[in-house]
Amino acid sequence: MAEHGPTPTARQAPAVALRDVTKVYPGGVRALDGVSVTVERGAFVAIMGPSGSGKSTLMHCAAGLDTPTGGSVSVDGVAIDGLNETRRTELRRERVGFVFQSYNLVPSLSVADNITLPLRLAGRAPDHDWVRLLVERVGLGGRLGHRPAELSGGQQQRAAIARALVTRPAVVFGDEPTGALDLKTAREVLALLRDLVSGLGQTVVMVTHDPAAAARADQVLVMADGRLRETLHRPTATELAHRITTLESE
Secondary structure (H helix, E strand, O other), X not given: OOOOOOXXXXXXXXXXXXXXXXXXXXXXXXXXXXXXXXXXXXXXXEEEOOOOOOHHHHHHHHOOOOXXXXXEEEEOOEEOOOOOHHHHHHHHHHHEEEEEOOOOOOOXXXXXXXXXXXXXHOOOXXXXXXXXXXXXXXXXXXXXXXXXXXXXXXXXXXXXXXHHHXXXXXXXXXXXXXXXXXXXXXXXXXXXXXXXXHHHOOOEEEEOOOHHHHOOXXXXXXXXXXXXXXXXXXXXXXXXXXXXXXXXXX
16 A cells, blocks of 8 residues: 655655745735744644735745745745746645635546546656545545536535645645535535544645634634734634734724
């Protein structure tokens, strides 16, 4: 049986580390202002904040989707801020998984082919034991031959989660992964993410506006005005809702 969980590369390094990261857009808009964050392996971290707080920009810089104006970013022990675009693409493909609000599945491909697509793009053969385990974990064993349009929203997001995990990434980033789901399905998907962290040791970083979703995480990074205001450990949804409301009124 193949080893379960993320690849063992640079096990001693944090999954993600940002040091004094700034991001200034044209016109002088400062989206991030000296943010430092360390995400340890096997952690489930949520990022919250009012609209315009910088939470999405923080995730994009951490994932190598955007380039900081200043500071440093490393993923799986690899400094990415100095890489050219080709190497950044390779690193994202090999060490980072993504789960989006809109699923981003390929409509013409089956569930099975959607799940293994990152491996084919990387020219790698699927590890069938690992794929089988993922399919079991996300509960899609009877849906592998279906097209995305034949699945419910929750099933599509489960397929997207399996796809994000198939390369054994160091970290999975979720951008409002439950934003398009009804309350019951959102809870099921969050329970699945929680299980992946607890059962497989996967590292998950999730941007969300939903206090109930963020409360599933081990840590919640609270952003405001491009700065990390505080890090909360296992807060309740009520505590988070109150904190965000306070920030919005400042």
